[in-house]
Amino acid sequence: MPESRKEPKSKYTADRNIPGAFEGETVTRRRFMTLTTHAAGGIATAAVLLPALGFAAGSALFDRAPVLWTPVGKPEDFPDDNYLPRVVTLTQGIGEVGKATVYVRRFNPEFDAQEGMPAPPETDAPVIVLSSRCMHLGCPIRWTAAAERFICPCHGGVYGFNGEVVGGPPVRPLDRFYTRLRNGQVEVGPRYSVNSEFRRFPSYRDPGQPLDGIGQYLYPGRFSTPKNP
């Protein structure tokens, strides 16, 4: 019995008797539209998904800036009822641009150990170090001892003695800095952010990002934030 051989299918849709096929067409218009729609859907999904995945996995994939510690003096150099300004290095190798003013005072149980306030880790030096960056849009704030307020000149932001917001548009208290004691010297390390109850967040957030309620989930820390001690 002769072996039956299957005729190879023609690549042209007209030869395959597909309804509505045109002469010389190899892909039906329906199939073409389906593929185009799938491709467009894939691109749109990737545009949303890839940045989110990069953000989530970023800290594991990219090197973070090294942690820098700047000595600023002995604990007894600082009063516990007033702030002294000090300059610390935040980013190495870019000169003055990498430096920032911070405000330092000694730990004071009257202000820092009130009910409901989180206890500072034992590894911290007995000082409080506040950032001079306004939590509205990032302008430099200034400590005004006579009024016991930090004042921002840009839009009238006002902060109380602990850096809590008492007026104007800032969305959260002033950022703080990790500290440690080495050879009797207070060293100032990475910056971190706090919410209105002074709960410490493991890394800092940008100005304008509230950290109370749902805000703490909407604004995750950047992967470029230096690793905390």
Ligand code: FES
């Ligand atoms: S930047 Fe400080 S109040 Fe606007």
